[in-house]
Amino acid sequence: MSISVSIVEDDARVRASLARLIDSAPGFRCVSNHSSAEDALKEIPKFKPDVVLMDINLPGINGVECARQLKPQLPATQIIMLTVYQNTEHIFNALAAGATGYMLKQTPPVELLAAIKEVNAGGSPMSGHIARKIVQSFQQPVNDSPEAQSLSPREAEVLDLLAKGFLYKEIAESMKVTYATVHTHIRHIYEKLHVRSRTEAVAKHLNQNRPRRELAAQP
Amino acid sequence: MSISVSIVEDDARVRASLARLIDSAPGFRCVSNHSSAEDALKEIPKFKPDVVLMDINLPGINGVECARQLKPQLPATQIIMLTVYQNTEHIFNALAAGATGYMLKQTPPVELLAAIKEVNAGGSPMSGHIARKIVQSFQQPVNDSPEAQSLSPREAEVLDLLAKGFLYKEIAESMKVTYATVHTHIRHIYEKLHVRSRTEAVAKHLNQNRPRRELAAQP
DNA sequence: GGTGCTATCCCCATAACTGGCGATGGCCGG
DNA sequence: CCGGCCATCGCCAGTTATGGGGATAGCACC
Numbered sequence: 001m002s003i004s005v006s007i008v009e010d011d012a013r014v015r016a017s018l019a020r021l022i023d024s025a026p027g028f029r030c031v032s033n034h035s036s037a038e039d040a041l042k043e044i045p046k047f048k049p050d051v052v053l054m055d056i057n058l059p060g061i062n063g064v065e066c067a068r069q070l071k072p073q074l075p076a077t078q079i080i081m082l083t084v085y086q087n088t089e090h091i092f093n094a095l096a097a098g099a100t101g102y103m104l105k106q107t108p109p110v111e112l113l114a115a116i117k118e119v120n121a122g123g124s125p126m127s128g129h130i131a132r133k134i135v136q137s138f139q140q141p142v143n144d145s146p147e148a149q150s151l152s153p154r155e156a157e158v159l160d161l162l163a164k165g166f167l168y169k170e171i172a173e174s175m176k177v178t179y180a181t182v183h184t185h186i187r188h189i190y191e192k193l194h195v196r197s198r199t200e201a202v203a204k205h206l207n208q209n210r211p212r213r214e215l216a217a218q219p
Numbered sequence: 220m221s222i223s224v225s226i227v228e229d230d231a232r233v234r235a236s237l238a239r240l241i242d243s244a245p246g247f248r249c250v251s252n253h254s255s256a257e258d259a260l261k262e263i264p265k266f267k268p269d270v271v272l273m274d275i276n277l278p279g280i281n282g283v284e285c286a287r288q289l290k291p292q293l294p295a296t297q298i299i300m301l302t303v304y305q306n307t308e309h310i311f312n313a314l315a316a317g318a319t320g321y322m323l324k325q326t327p328p329v330e331l332l333a334a335i336k337e338v339n340a341g342g343s344p345m346s347g348h349i350a351r352k353i354v355q356s357f358q359q360p361v362n363d364s365p366e367a368q369s370l371s372p373r374e375a376e377v378l379d380l381l382a383k384g385f386l387y388k389e390i391a392e393s394m395k396v397t398y399a400t401v402h403t404h405i406r407h408i409y410e411k412l413h414v415r416s417r418t419e420a421v422a423k424h425l426n427q428n429r430p431r432r433e434l435a436a437q438p
Numbered sequence: 439g440g441t442g443c444t445a446t447c448c449c450c451a452t453a454a455c456t457g458g459c460g461a462t463g464g465c466c467g468g
Numbered sequence: 469c470c471g472g473c474c475a476t477c478g479c480c481a482g483t484t485a486t487g488g489g490g491a492t493a494g495c496a497c498c
Contacts, residue, residue: 092357095354095357095358096357096358098358099354100351100354118347121347122347122348122351123346123347123348123350123351124345124347124350124351124353124354125350126350127342128337128340128341128342128343129341129342131342131343131344131345131350132319132341132342132343134343134353134354134357135314135318135319135343135353138311138314138315138353139314139315139317152443152444152445153444154444154445154446155444155445162418163418163422164419164422165414165415165416165418165419165420165422167416167483167484167485168484168485169484177445177446177447178446178447178448180446180447180448180449181445181446181447183447183485183486183487184445184446184447185445185446186485186486187486187487187488188444190486190487195384196384196486197384197386197454197485197486198417198418198485198486199381199382199383199384199417199418199421200383200384201384202418202421202422203382203383203384203421203425206422206425371473371474371475372474373474373475373476374474374475386453386454386455387454387455388454396475396476396477397476397477397478398477399476399477399478399479400475400476400477402455402456402457402477402478403475403476403477404475404476405455405456406456406457406458407474409456409457415456415457416455416456416484417455417456439498440497440498441496441497441498442495442496442497443494443495443496443497444493444494444495444496445492445493445494445495446491446492446493446494447490447491447492447493448489448490448491448492449488449489449490450487450488450489451486451487451488452485452486452487452488453484453485453486453487454483454484454485454486455482455483455484455485456481456482456483456484457480457481457482457483458479458480458481458482459478459479459480460477460478460479461476461477461478462475462476462477462478463474463475463476464473464474464475464476465472465473465474466471466472466473466474467470467471467472468469468470468471
């Protein structure tokens with residue numbers, strides 16, 4: 001059975017050439033193509049393609065948002081974003097929106113077909129530098145938070161308990177010191193972190209230990 | 220200039236066959252091979268290879284830990300993990316430890332050479348299903364936090380500002396309502412979230428909106 | 439042996455938060 | 469049309485946190 005593909009791309013020439021590429025390749029067929037996200041959202045669910053090639057930069061609703069709305073309706077369909085954007089924000093948003101592949105438009109036709117095959121086989125094709133960026137997001141958050149981590153061990157301990165929502169007096173008990181000591185530690189923490197409230201400190205703390213990545217931006 | 224490769228692999232036969240593969244391929248040379256992480260840590264820095272192929276399952280220090288210690292010394296060297304493990308924990312730990320590629324041992328020789336070339340060119344080669352797992356970690360964690368998300372839009376808004384460390388009165392201004400209203404919203408939030416303090420609520424909130432992934436486990 | 443940092447403790451005043459009890463009006467669904 | 473939820477507002481009492489001011493002791497480093 002050949003792999004069915006839908007295309008979402010506003011540039012008529014690019015759209016046509018993609019369709020031609022896919023239809024002429026053995027094992028692939030282009031079942032539909034769409035010039036806008038609105039059209040894609042209406043039509044693609046009827047075709048239930050195996051794979052969707054989605055441009056990001058569409059007029060009106062963009063490709064990321066289109067993917068976000070399409071994916072829940074077609075969980076079995078794999079979406080490959082096809083774009084010129086290489087910045088991490090676009091990449092992460094696209095993946096969070098449900099895309100499973102992310103290829104640059106400059107990708108040669110042969111590789112594009114390989115990518116479609118791969119995504120259909122359970123993989124996640126990505127252009128080389130894109131993959132590298134994704135992998136880098138796993139790497140050490142370069143946790144040199146500018147000012148902060150000069151916190152002493154004891155202070156860090158306090159902050160940790162603070163983050164769990166304990167009261168000063170509970171922290172005091174838990175650390176076997178008096179309320180006053182906790183108080184002092186916390187004042188020092190505030191100074192070092194340049195914050196004015198417990199919650200800010202906690203937010204900073206949590207963001208430091210997991211600054212992985214932003215949530216998908218809402219359109 | 221050919222790509223220099225070091226191998227870390229405890230199985231002598233596998234090690235030898237990898238070395239043979241690399242040395243016989245044009246454009247690649249195997250500059251060293253090591254049967255243990257200890258040996259690798261001592262020797263590899265002398266060779267400064269372009270790429271290291273690293274087995275995960277080593278006796279003594281494992282491959283992930285070896286990568287973690289090696290990478291800071293050789294920031295320009297790319298590490299490809301080469302293993303049989305497909306579980307997400309190993310993958311994430313390896314990437315967090317500084318690996319830039321993650322290939323399964325069953326990968327055919329041609330693809331392995333391609334992977335070495337790709338990692339050297341700034342990419343991040345990964346076996347298909349591995350890549351998919353990584354991408355999935357970006358996707359919505361199906362955020363059905365048990366009790367919570369019955370927060371009304373307005374309440375969610377308040378909680379968000381709360382998490383940023385604003386005072387009630389600042390939130391009130393920002394939302395164009397009175398202090399009393401903020402107060403009430405917050406009381407409702409506390410009830411719904413079953414917490415007794417602002418910080419607990421924030422902690423719950425932050426944990427909900429970004430339970431992305433665990434930090435790399437320390438060995 | 440002094441200087442600096444950490445950890446420990448104390449007091450005090452102000453400001454902010456928490457948690458009761460209400461209350462009004464709007465909107466929705468039975 | 470009533471009950472339920474939401475959003476808005478108010479008052480009050482009690483608790484907690486914040487931000488000053490100290491102080492002492494240990495430890496390390498020069």
